[in-house]
Amino acid sequence: MGPISIISEFPxxxxxxxxxxxxxxxxxxxxxxGFSSSRRLAGMFYGYxxxxxxxxxxxxxxxxxxxxxxxxxxxxxxxxxxxxxYYVNSAILGGIIMGAGFIMGGYCPGTSISALSIGKIDAMIxxxxxxxxxxxxxxxxxxxQTIAMExxxxxxxIDEWLGVSSGVFTLLLIIAAVAMFWxxxxxxxxxxxxxxxxxx
Amino acid sequence: xxxxIKYSLLLVGIGIILAFLPFSATDSFRLKSDELLSKSxxxxxxxxxxxxxxxxxxxxxxxxxxxxxxxxQFKECNIPGSINIPFSDLLNxxxxxxxxxxxxxxxxxxxxxxxxxxxxSIVTGLGYQNNFVMKGGLNEWFxxxxxxxFRGEKITPLENALYEARFNARKAFTQIxxxxxxxxxxxxxxKEIKQLKxxxxxx
Amino acid sequence: xxxxxxxxxxxxxxxxxxxxxxxxxxxxxxxxxxARTAVEATRNNSNLITLNxxxxxxxxxxxxxxxxxxxxxxxxxxxxxxxxFSQLLDKANRKVLDEASGELILYADxxxxxxxxxxxxxxxxxxxxxxxxxxxxxxxxxYKFQPDTTAxxxxxxx
Amino acid sequence: MNPYLSGILLGLVLLAAMFLSGxxxxxxxxxxxxxxxxxxxxxxxxAMNTPYYSKYYQNGEHPLKNWLTxxxxxxxxxxxxxxxxxxxxxxxxxxxxxxxxxxxxLFAFLGGLFFVYGAQLARGCTSGAALSGMAVLSVAGFVTMxxxxxxxxxxxxxxxxxxx
Numbered sequence: 001m002g003p004i005s006i007i008s009e010f011p012x013x014x015x016x017x018x019x020x021x022x023x024x025x026x027x028x029x030x031x032x033x034g035f036s037s038s039r040r041l042a043g044m045f046y047g048y049x050x051x052x053x054x055x056x057x058x059x060x061x062x063x064x065x066x067x068x069x070x071x072x073x074x075x076x077x078x079x080x081x082x083x084x085x086y087y088v089n090s091a092i093l094g095g096i097i098m099g100a101g102f103i104m105g106g107y108c109p110g111t112s113i114s115a116l117s118i119g120k121i122d123a124m125i126x127x128x129x130x131x132x133x134x135x136x137x138x139x140x141x142x143x144x145q146t147i148a149m150e151x152x153x154x155x156x157x158i159d160e161w162l163g164v165s166s167g168v169f170t171l172l173l174i175i176a177a178v179a180m181f182w183x184x185x186x187x188x189x190x191x192x193x194x195x196x197x198x199x200x
Numbered sequence: 201x202x203x204x205i206k207y208s209l210l211l212v213g214i215g216i217i218l219a220f221l222p223f224s225a226t227d228s229f230r231l232k233s234d235e236l237l238s239k240s241x242x243x244x245x246x247x248x249x250x251x252x253x254x255x256x257x258x259x260x261x262x263x264x265x266x267x268x269x270x271x272x273q274f275k276e277c278n279i280p281g282s283i284n285i286p287f288s289d290l291l292n293x294x295x296x297x298x299x300x301x302x303x304x305x306x307x308x309x310x311x312x313x314x315x316x317x318x319x320x321s322i323v324t325g326l327g328y329q330n331n332f333v334m335k336g337g338l339n340e341w342f343x344x345x346x347x348x349x350f351r352g353e354k355i356t357p358l359e360n361a362l363y364e365a366r367f368n369a370r371k372a373f374t375q376i377x378x379x380x381x382x383x384x385x386x387x388x389x390x391k392e393i394k395q396l397k398x399x400x401x402x403x
Numbered sequence: 404x405x406x407x408x409x410x411x412x413x414x415x416x417x418x419x420x421x422x423x424x425x426x427x428x429x430x431x432x433x434x435x436x437x438a439r440t441a442v443e444a445t446r447n448n449s450n451l452i453t454l455n456x457x458x459x460x461x462x463x464x465x466x467x468x469x470x471x472x473x474x475x476x477x478x479x480x481x482x483x484x485x486x487x488f489s490q491l492l493d494k495a496n497r498k499v500l501d502e503a504s505g506e507l508i509l510y511a512d513x514x515x516x517x518x519x520x521x522x523x524x525x526x527x528x529x530x531x532x533x534x535x536x537x538x539x540x541x542x543x544x545x546y547k548f549q550p551d552t553t554a555x556x557x558x559x560x561x
Numbered sequence: 562m563n564p565y566l567s568g569i570l571l572g573l574v575l576l577a578a579m580f581l582s583g584x585x586x587x588x589x590x591x592x593x594x595x596x597x598x599x600x601x602x603x604x605x606x607x608a609m610n611t612p613y614y615s616k617y618y619q620n621g622e623h624p625l626k627n628w629l630t631x632x633x634x635x636x637x638x639x640x641x642x643x644x645x646x647x648x649x650x651x652x653x654x655x656x657x658x659x660x661x662x663x664x665x666x667l668f669a670f671l672g673g674l675f676f677v678y679g680a681q682l683a684r685g686c687t688s689g690a691a692l693s694g695m696a697v698l699s700v701a702g703f704v705t706m707x708x709x710x711x712x713x714x715x716x717x718x719x720x721x722x723x724x725x
Contacts (some may be wrong), residue, residue: 001230003583006398009302019628020579023635024584025574026688029642031376033567038655038669054564054589055571056692058207059619063696064574065214067579069420071225073427075580077327078226079296082398082584084685084694086701091690094683095708098676102687102713103720105672106655109680110588110688112673113633117640119652122669127592129673134589134596135680136674138613139617148682155293156700166226168216174215181565185204189681193725200655206413207565213417220477222428222435229434229526233492240519241489277548288446291439312541318445320436340547362552369527378550382555397487398583 002076010108029059030114037200038106038115039123045103047191050184057177064170090150105129230327239324245372246335247307248343250362253369263305264266265334266300268315276378279309279341287315290322299328309334309341345369431497435525441525448542451523452508452533463505466535467522467543470511480510488516491523510535575696582628585693589680591633597624658723668723683708 012090043049070076132150159166265282274284308316466483468478583655590642601608608614617624694702
């Protein structure tokens with residue numbers, strides 16, 4: 001029964017080893033998805049390449065459905081899986097800042113690491129900028145502390161919030177995702193940019 | 201056939217199964233019924249009031265007393281070192297970190313035996329470990345620890361130790377519960393146990 | 404036909420999943436009720452029934468005596484089904500519980516035992532389940548705490 | 562690789578993280594830990610006095626000895642393996658041919674700065690908050706995801722010269 005490292009109280013080194021192997025899988029999957037290319041990632045926002053939305057939603061749904069099935073078969077205790085805390089203001093404000101960073105840099109932190117590993121120099125600079133960003137955040141933390149802590153809602157789950165069962169919510173999410181995949185492929189045809197897509 | 205349609209069909213199929221799952225495991229007991237039954241029949245998970253009194257005297261840090269009565273009753277009197285989780289609030293996600301501590305003995309009590317044993321069964325059924333019940337509840341505590349007097353001619357050393365433990369627990373109980381409310385609050389704040397936090401996210 | 408051949412793997416995955424779900428659902432040892440139902444049914448001790456109430460009960464009921472081994476014969480209930488608590492979930496006993504009509508009244512000398520049995524049966528989906536109690540209100544504090552107004556908290560216990 | 566198939570692969574990795582360690586994936590947290598370690602090495606006094614750093618030094622452990630940092634080391638290895646398999650290993654600056662290298666690198670730097678700053682504020686980036694959050698049905702995950710993509714679409718028009 002999982003989560004294994006919590007239930008069986010793994011020693012720290014073993015948990016860190018697991019982290020390393022999970023990281024290998026994560027980096028491999030991101031690179032295989034083509035996320036090591038900033039122009040492909042940016043294509044999401046200009047319509048010529050919509051890989052991002054396909055990979056992102058498929059991954060989220062697979063993990064979501066998989067965890068619920070594991071829980072149904074008594075193999076995973078979802079109560080012991082971390083649920084991100086919901087700070088309304090900072091989630092929205094942080095998301096907006098991240099969106100701006102995304103379109104400027106063409107990467108997000110995870111994809112920049114995978115791009116760095118195959119030698120993209122712009123990804124290295126992006127990461128350098130990221131480290132400066134983290135440094136600035138920590139130095140300015142006293143000033144934005146109030147924003148960061150405002151409007152705390154706890155570890156809120158969306159199915160409880162909407163009052164539907166998690167399975168029904170997952171189905172709704174899947175239907176929305178399938179519709180988005182369809183629109184995405186239409187967009188790819190409409191905003192077709194062979195000069196860029198052949199390049200990446 | 202188009203890859204998109206294939207994968208869409210797969211996802212929708214799984215989604216439909218999920219939406220119609222006959223029961224949601226996250227809301228149900230984790231243990232199987234025979235496992236819970238064999239735990240329920242074992243006598244090891246109930247403690248006598250005298251055992252609890254000794255732990256209170258020692259200020260045992262590996263145990264946590266959980267008072268299941270409503271807040272009003274709890275405020276009136278409770279065993280020193282207990283926290284209040286009203287029975288109706290038992291499944292509040294807030295308490296997950298409290299229950300989910302394997303190394304801490306969680307001792308449930310109410311006024312009688314019924315609420316405490318229900319709570320014990322529910323918490324144990326949900327998969328949390330190291331749960332106990334204080335046998336007889338507060339009624340038994342009052343009868344044995346608070347009000348019993350030694351009657352007899354000669355006291356054996358064993359009895360002497362027992363009555364001394366009861367006396368000390370009685371003293372602590374009276375002292376804490378006689379405090380004015382503001383001081384009591386401070387006392388509980390100091391007693392608040394650190395909840396187990398799950399690790400995750402990018403923090 | 405060629406369409407279906409294309410979808411072979413997908414149909415296979417969904418089919419296997421469906422079979423696994425059905426197998427899991429037919430396991431009678433798995434608790435399927437929401438834990439919340441137990442908390443709600445126990446609130447205000449509404450799952451208790453006293454002897455007087457039982458005498459007045461007109462609808463059919465069945466007393467399940469789950470702690471009868473140590474009791475003298477004169478104290479046994481008449482017409483009660485005797486099941487040892489540890490064998491509560493044996494196949495034969497579950498058949499008795501399934502086939503009973505009307506309310507199931509659990510009884511044992513110790514209300515701790517009945518409470519635990521009650522939670523198990525409630526979570527297995529048995530409805531109309533109550534605990535017989537000899538005392539009228541077992542969950543009431545029979546004592547009143549007498550504060551000691553001279554008590555002062557010592558510095559070191561803070 | 563087919564994007565849906567690689568999505569399933571990524572989802573399985575995330576599921577494995579949840580099943581094995583009870584947590585989601587993350588990237589920006591590891592970047593922050595690296596910065597904490599650097600600051601600690603350069604100016605220990607400052608790190609101890611600033612509230613945000615000091616909590617990383619309180620328990621006496623090295624800030625790099627944690628789950629996220631190890632995961633990031635793994636990511637570099639995994640990305641390298643995948644790149645080698647698909648013959649994509651090459652040092653280059655990826656950009657639109659219409660802009661200069663300098664401009665691309667400047668905006669990459671700014672992008673990283675903004676992204677990680679925002680990620681610290683939102684307590685996670687696209688992987689840590691949005692993807693992992695959605696997989697556990699956290700409201701925070703959905704809100705962060707909507708905010709990231711919404712704002713990126715909003716700003717896309719201003720930065721279109723960089724890409725198309």
